Amino acid sequence: MAEANEAGGIGGKQLQLISRDDQSRPDVAISRAEELCSWEKVAALTGGYVDSLVGPIAAVAKKHRIPYVASASLQKELVQHKNEYFFRVSCLQGFVEPLCGILAQRFKPQHLAILHAATPGSVELARDLERCLKTHGLNVQLIEKFRPGTPDFTPLIAKLANMNVDVIVSGGFTPDHILFVRQLKENRISPKAYIGPFGIAYESFIKTMGKDADYLYSTCAWNPGITEPGTEAASKAFIQRFSRMFNQQPNTTNMHGYTSARALIAAMQAVLHNGLPFTGDNIRMALTKLDLVLPMEHLAFDKTGDPLHYNHTVVQIQKEKLVVVYPSDRAAEPAIYPMPPWDQR
């Protein structure tokens, strides 16, 4: 928004951001979205973190015929309701493809376990990943659900060790990884790889875990230093502006927010540029025709509102830094596989 306003706004008018806190509660998300659409008469909606909030907000957007670009959403069901006002900059396939690729082509584990949190995105990731691995001839030994915030993973770790699992894919979140990895270390269990698609590729995670974060794998759509080829300058400009405004380095979540905002601003500009009335329906139409190359992705939406080119890379933490290791054309360093046992670090 600041970037667009500094460049003169859209059609000579300054954009105004009206934000509301959904408190991570679906009921509050609905009431705040209703408030924004009915009282504030906003032109478009963005934001919403995780599908339990994105789903209800999307329904409100549809009711008011206002486009909504979600910055963090994975659940497939949300794009199957023919809600033409709903768009998102992320999708599950962006996680599944690189994970399936590195597991099937590089690691080829004998015994693989997929653990997942009891959340829609995590459940679907586990299911789709298993399906993809099967097509590549890889069997998953164990798929197990756990509740985010589980206080002790030791019994599960004992079970995995007993099954000689050599690669663990965990669809948990940052706190689950913190506990799980520490308890792996405490029990001297060293799988060949530990992959956490959500919640590991963050500087804050690496800072919290210190050297124990080394060799862990994750996926990443964007991070300072990891950007869509050809967008290095735009990425650098974003980092500089963000650091100046917020006095900290941006992370991938911030970039998802930036990407959604860029999509909406571009669509609004297109509406005004074409001399069309500034309505929700016209902004929605402009979004369907969008084609933008941004640091995180080449952004264009399909007919359901899903992004066409959302791809993660597989990253590994090496010497407390995130390093791209897959796919080959984006890899900065080779993957260290198997990861060294705890007592040899």
Add this chain to the structure above:
Amino acid sequence: MWTTVLVSGITIGSFYILIALGFSLIFGVTRNFNLAHGELVVLAGYVAYWLWDGYGLSFVLTFPVAILVMLLICLGLKRLFARLSEPLELNSIVLSFGIAIVFQNSMLFLFSGNYRLIRIPFLNNSFQFHGVYMSYGQLTLFLLSLIVIFLLYLVMYRTYLGKALRATIQDKETAALSGINVTVMGTLAFCLGAVLIGLAGPLYGCTHYLYPSSGGEVTLLAITITIFAGVGRLSGIILAGWILGLAESFTVILFGSSWREMVIALLLLTLLAFKPYGIVGKGES
């Protein structure tokens, strides 16, 4: 594998005991249902984190400071709870719910929404005992719980003060008629609770992680164990903590992680149906 699971169950159970003791004691003596108990544990953890990370204070030395801070906060809370009218249980739930929200938002403001961990390499190192790896953190938790239980047992069952506290838990009015100053007993319960919270908090930050809203989970654990044990029953809390810890661990192995909460809920419902006064209760109200 089974020994590992057994050790894990006992260790996590010991931590549950440490968390629940303070809640149960305060509730037993004062009838104040403190829904902000978990937030206090997390806050004590943050105090330790702040001293350890910001000032390089030794982890051991963070305990007395955390206890002191908790003593001050708990005495403040006691004054607030003292202003409540009957029904105490219900009104204290409403009040402490508000306090919990205030604590959560204050922690969010002071410490941000990042996950914090007190990283003590020694406590994360492990040793092998009869083929089972156990971390020094687990051992510390287990030993500290035993020491706390033993000291609390001495206070509760070997001193006049403990007798007065137990009398207040059993029947506040009768205790008052017998010459026991129940108001002082309430203050003492809050002080003992604060000490227990001050001990549990830094350990929580070291063996789990700190997050402003993670206190709700801790409160729920404390409530579950108190219901399981029966109000103010030390032996019941010990038994309940270990049973819950072991039930969780063995459920993961036998049925899978997704059954963990279901089994605990079934255990609790069964207990409420057949032993409504707690696992060691004998039917008295």
